[in-house]
Every structure is written in C-alpha cells, then in structure tokens.
Amino acid sequence: MEVLYATCVGVLFACGVFLILRARTFPVVLGLTMMSYGVNLFLFASGRIHSNKAAVLGESAQYADPLPQALVLTAIVIGFAMTAFVVILAIRARADLGHDHVHARFPKIKGKE
C-alpha cells in the first residue's frame, strides 16, 4: 500500500515538475496545481495512512493523526489562492505583453548612455 501511495506522490511530482518547466504560462499553472496535489499528499503521509480512523472523537477506537490534516486543509485553500493568483497574473501578462511566454528578458539595452 505504502509503495503505491509513494509512487502516486512521485508521479504527481514528476508530472508537475515537467509542466512547470514548459515555456507557456498555462501549462506552468497546471504544473503548479499538480505539484500542490503532490505536496498535499506528501504532507498528509507524514501522519501515515490509515483507513476508517477519522479524527472525530467517539467515532472509532483509534484516530488518524489530525495535525497533518489540519495543515493540509489550510494548504489546499492557500494553494487555490496561489493558483488563482498565478493564472490571473498569466492573463494580465498576456494582455500587457501580447504573448503568454514565460521568458521575460526584454531586448538587451543597446548602447547604454
């Protein structure tokens, strides 16, 4: 089970990183989203994976670790805010620059002064 879980995290990271390395803004946004999934699952795994042990008192005999869950919960929401910000930035950049390339180097300033 753990092997499978770790594999999923690894695949998410690999796919996310590949997309982040693309040259256009939209795949980069997707990559960030994908990596957020990976990060959240990774953090979540630090509480280990258990079935049917929700951390609600009185519902089961043992409880899964609630702390990573609380951290991941806020991470999901913040991750959304970040994705939203980046994608809006991408829209703005496309509107201002006329393209959606991530390469920002302006033509080299010639003959300074």
Add this chain to the structure above:
Amino acid sequence: MSLMWIPVLSLLGSLFAATTNKLSRTNAALAIAIFPVVALAIVLYHTASVLDGNVIRESVQWIPLLGINISFRLDGLALLFCLMILGIGLLIILYARYYLSSNDNMARFYTFLMLFMTAMLGIVLSNNVIQMWVFWELTSISSFLLISYWWHTSEARQGARMALTITGGGGLALLGGLILLGNIVGSYNLDDILNNGHIIKEHALYPVTLILILLGAFTKSAQFPFHFWLPHAMAAPTPVSAYLHSATMVKAGIFLLARFYPALSGTELWFAIVTLTGLTTLIVGAYVALFKHDLKGLLAYSTISHLGLITLLFGLDTELAAVAAIFHIINHATFKASLFMATGIIDHETGSRDMRKLNGLWKYLPYTATLAMVAAASMAGVPLLNGFLSKEMFFAETLHQHVLGSMSWLIPVLATLAGAFSVAYSMRFIHDVFFNGEPIGIKKDIHEPPRYMRVPVEVLVALCIIVGMFPNFAVDSILASASLAVVGDGSLPQYSLAIWHGLNLPLLMSFLAVTIGLLIYWQRKYLFQFNASLPEIDPKKAFLNGLDQIAALSEKIMFRMETGSLQRYIAWLLVTVLIFAGIPLFDMLELAGDQPLQPLDPHNVIGAGLLIVGAVATVICHRSRMTSLLMISIVGLMVSVAFTRFSAPDLALTQLTVEVVTIVLLMLALFFLPHRTPKESTSLRLVRDVGIASAVGVIIGSICYAIMTRPLNSISQFFVENAKIGGGGTNVVNVILVDFRGFDTLGEITVLGIAALGIYKLLLNLPLFMPASDGEGRPWAIERYPMLLASISQALLPLALMVSVYIFLRGHNLPGGGFIAGLVTAIAMILQYIARGSDWIYARLDINYRKIIASGIAIAFVTGIGSWFFDRPFLTSWFDYFDIPFIGKIELASAIAFDLGVYLTVVGATLMILASLGKLTLASQHKEPK
C-alpha cells in the same frame, strides 16, 4: 549629569534643526546652538574630575547576550575631542549662519551638521567598540549628506560618493578588525581591550586585526594612498570643510590610532606601517599642496600632510611622540579651521577661490587678511604661534627614533623637507592671495564680511596665539590628561612646552625648513614648470575606472545568471533541491523503515491507477489545454477520494470543493488565453526536463516512502486528548484549525484575502484580449445561458446554501467547518454566475466582496482579541452548554465566531476572484459588435 546626554542632546538638536524652516536664519542658528551649549556645559562639569585622572563610565544593557551594551566613557582623550567637537561646532554654527545664502536650505544644513556632531561625540565617548563603530559609520553617512549638500553640482555628488565609498569601505574593514579584537579579548568593552594589550599583541590574529583597524583609520584620515577623497570632498560648503575635513572627522582616524595606542602599538608591524604611511602622506600632501590653485585644494592637501605628520608621530618609537601627536591635533584643528573659514570669507566676498585670480586682497580685506596670515604662519611653524611648538616637538621626536634601523636618519631629513614645503605653501597662501599685484577678473567692490562671521575666525586665531605664547597656561593640563589616556601606562615622561629650549637641532631644523621653504617659494616658477612636465596622476580617474570595472563585472555576472528565463531559473532551483534532498538519501543504508507494510486492496489500486493515468494524460495532452484541464480534474478528484479513503473527511470535502472552484476558474482563464500550446521545446530540452522531472519524482517518492515506513512520533495525542475538554469539539481537525492553531488560521485567511485583493488589482484596467471564437475557430455558442442549467441552478441555490449552513454548524463536532462551508456557498453562487451571467447577478445582488473579506478577517481578529477581556491570551476559545426550551441542550463556543470569520473570508475571496474575472467577459461582450 549623565554622559549619555552629550550625544543625545546633539541628536535632539539635529531633530530640532529639521523643524526650523520657518524661523529666521539668526533665530534658527541661536536656537540650535542651545543644544551643543548644554552638551558643552555637561562636558565642562566633568572636566575637573577627568583632569584629576578619573575616568567616568556609564552603561546601559543593550544586547547582553552578545556582550553589546550602550556604554560611555569619558577620559582625557575623549574630553579633548569633546571640547574640540562642541567648541568648534558652535563656531561653525555661527559661521554657517552668515556663510549660507538665503537660497540655501538652512534647516537641512543644520540637521546634517548636528547629526554629524552626534556621530563624532558618539565615537569619542563610546566605551563599547561595536557602538563606536556604529557612530563611526554615521560620520561617513552624515559626511556624505554634507558634502552633497549642494547636490545640484556634479562635483558635490561625485565628491560625496567618493568619500562615502572610501570611508565606508574602511568602515567595513574596521568592523572586521573590531570583531576580531573583541574575539581575541573576549569582550567588546573598550576598558577590557585597553587593559589586555599584551594578549592582543601576542595573538596569532594580531597582524590581521591591526591591518583591518588601520585600514579604517587611514581611509578616514585620508592617509596615502586613500587620501584622494579629501580634496574632492571640498565640494562641500566651506563650514563643512572647516568642521569635518580639517578639525574633526578626518581626526576620527587619528583618534582611533590614539584610542587603541595602548592596545595595539609597540610592535614592529605597527611602527613599520604607521610610520611609513604617515611619512609618505606627510611628504606627498605637502608637495602637492604647493601646486594647487584652488585655495581649498591647497588647504585640503595641507590637511592631508598634517594628518600624515600626526600619524607619523604615532608610529615613532619615542617616549614623547604620542604627546606631540596629541598636541598637534589641537593645534592643527585651530589653525586649519580658521584658515578654512578665512577662505570661506574670501570666497564669499570675491566669488572665487582661484589663487591665479585672487591677488592683492590686503587692500580690500585687511582684517580678514591679518587673521588668515596669523593662522597661515602658525601652519608654517613660525615661532610664538602654536604650530611652531608642536612642529618643534615633532622635529625633536624624529631625531630620537630608531624605526628604520640604520636608515632612521632619513626621517628627520624628510621631515625637514616636508616642513620646507609647508612653509612654501603657507607663503603662497599669504603672498599670492593678499599681495602679488591686483585681483584679476574679480569684481572690485570687495568688502569685509559681517561682524559676526569673523568672530569664529578671531576666536580660533586668538587660540593659536595664546597657545603659542603661553602653552603651559593654555593647554598643559588637558594635554597631559589626554596624553596619559593614550600612553596608558599611568605616567607620562617628562616634557616641556617652553617656547625656547636653547640652540638645538630641532631649532636648526625649523630654521632650515623656513629658509628652504622661502627659497622654494621664491623660485617656484621652476618648480611649477617641472611639476607641469610630470605625467598627470589622477587618483580620481583610477577610482572611477575601478568603480566602472566593478560595475561591468557585476553586470556581466548578472546577465549570465539573470537571463530572464523562468525555465532556466526553475531548472537550477530544482537541480539544487535534488542535490540537497538526494545526498542524505544516498547516505541512508535502507530506504524502507521497520514498520510493516499495509496490504494492497483493489479499490486503492484502481484509485491510484486513475490518478496516475490522469496525471500522465495531463502531461501528454498539455498542448491541448482544455483536454489537459479535464485530465487534471481527474487527478484532483482522485486526490479527494484518497483523502476519504485514508480517514480525512475534512480534507476530502475541502479538496472536492476547491477542485470545483479551481477547474471553473481555469476554464474561465482559458477564455483569455490561447487554447493550444505551440510546440517549442527542442528534443534536448525535452530530455533535460524529463530527466529533472523524473529525478524529482523519484527522490520525493522515495522520501515519502521512507517516512511512511518509519514509526510515527506525533504530538497529536495532545490535540486528541484536549479537543473535547479544552476546545469543546469532537472534530479534532476543526478544533485544531479554529482553536489550538487558530493564530495560524488567522494568518492563512489573511493571506487568502490579500491574494484576492491582488487579483482584483491585477484585473483592474486590464487591456482586453478577447477572442471571438474558441481555439479551433468555432464561434461561441449563441445561447449563452442554457435555460435548463439556469432553472436547475436557481432551484438548487437555497438547498446549497442550507447545506453550507449545516456543514458550517456541525463543523466543530463532525467533518465540516468554515473553510468547507465557505467553499460550498461560493460554488452555489458561482453556479448562478455560470447559469445566468454576471449582468443578471449584478442586477439582483450587488455585493462588494472586498467588504466581505474585510469583515471576515475583522470578525476572526475581534474574536481573538475578545479573550483579552477575560485575561486570556489572544484567541483563547470559550465554550459552554445551554439548555434551550424545545431545542434541548446545545453547546455554544466562541470558536464558532472565529469560524464565521473564516467562512466569510473564504466566500468573499473565492467569489471576488471568479466574479472579477467573469466581469471581464461581460465588458468584452459589450464591446463586441455582434
């Protein structure tokens, strides 16, 4: 009276000066002068005690762990400098009142001047070397501000920059030296350092420490080869030159030599460096001064030369050298400051400082001329004036030293030569300016300056004469006290300040210097011709070249590193991460820990399979953006399923709702972005990226695996045990969010609010880039808002809102809470936007989402503050049980108010993000012709 008040008063004066713009110039100067007058009174109050040999100390703890205290110390040396700084400072305040024209901003000038005074007083009074260094840097900065006072001229700007670069660089070296010194002694306290001279000198790091500290001193005191900033600093107003660049700031380096004399001097290295530097500076300065046509240039090089003389004295290995050095500090300050002021008067009255034009001013300015001539005679070392006495002592000391071994005789010879040049340039100052024909190209209505502008010059020249004629009466006690602080071994050698010591070698040297000097001046024509034939060495040019080269180098590095390519940055970042995350993995013997693995079950395998397929498909389809968006939504869905599966219902709900919002947002975003990604990456780049991506995946996956197979040592037991009794809720995750870690959550929702506001701002005035059709060229659907969706979503809205209320209320005890409820509400609203369009919504529901965000954060914050009223720490939650008729026993917790804040912030932020973007499509539709 507290010592601390001396710099503090001066600082207050600086602050006060900044407010004197409205006062008349005289009133401003008078009011500002009160501060140094009171400070001077405090110094005088302590004088008797210090002259009796006491050292007054005061200390306030600052950073005790680092051994850094605010501490002050007044001994003979500090007393002498305090008197000079405050006394001459007061004269400068008076002088500047007349020197500056009504166009100059007096308040600014006095603010900087008083700031400088504070810094100087801080240096000389500090009993902690780090504190001393802070004031030291402050002198560099205030000097920069004062030199650039007339910032509209390029000389002022360049001069200020050069001074700051050189003295600031020296300051950096000094800091290094002082830290080493502190480490060697084990204390930054000056008393401890001065008492442990033998430890310092025997330490292996002594040479480095000494060189670093000397670099600080030499740059500040304009010693060769760092001297060139001083002439360029003459772009400052003349009161500044008189104060900073002759009497005080350049003496700060000398002060440093004197201060650390007991701790650092006496070694071969000290003698070698200090003597040779001083000697070179003495001669170079004296020689160059003669050829300067600018009056202030002449005085600047003369100052350099005299600073060299004092430095040389500190480097001589004779008993009385330090006493002579202190004596010359006093004398140089008096005659040089008065000469600068006289120059300022000449400049002020004639509008020129060029000695080729200035001639025969005796006729027009007889009074000023007399004062200047006396001061210049003192500079040349004419008997009955103070300059003669210390120069005589200097000559005597050069005869007794053995610094250069068998070649030590060179020093008195060279000293005499420098003395001769000093006589020559002093002669030039007198003869060229006040006699030697008529002024050339200068207006003829030259007249004496205002009465009070001459007062400071008169005071200083009077001091030159009094000290020169009655040295024992005038300076003996303060000189002895200051020298004792420098020599540091408790007793001073015998010396005599008499004017007449009989016919001896020093007198002969003086006589020779005067004779040769006059000869040089008389035959100066040949010397000038010779000097003109020398290749011109311009240290300024070299300095600027150096700066340019540094700038060019850093530009080159910057262009190499900062290519503007996000891809390259991220690649580098990831490779770095790989290295740092990967190395520990290779050091580990076994990846798997000792925990038993859980068995695979088919559901999980199917879920994982879907997730992996979705992720890979997202990558494969990434050129077709809509498809890849759909693929990634599978991944998100499977992640929320995974949370459900692994006992995290709150996470599952959150992930699910966020997923919906995210996909809607990204779809909306695609409306404004190209729908296809062009094929751009070269094969090589693809290989590189796949390589990096796989490596990252492998490393992270391995770490994840390694973590999961090791025993869990969680602090969560505390949360589980206290959730009910401490937080009043059974859903531990929610209790952690709103209670245990409520402060974190407050931070998170604030970030969320800021992100939403940032998005709002980004979308304001967006130049629209609207496609009329989708990526494949198909026009948008004619029916914008399908009837079916509209009806259903409208019917669903109350239901959805009720669900969100339910989720919100039960959150404390069962999966749910503010985050999830907020997202559910947001989704219900977004559905309305999708089904009906923004127009329709705005007509019915005009909500300012910014206000909702603000009120949400405010509610959460106020809930937190509320606990202060019950004497509890911020965000302590409160709960109790109430019996309400018909409903039964219910629990009320303050955490629910906090959660309400979370709820409102999430709703406001989410809707603002989507509605702002949605509104853009609206604006564009209005613009479209169809």
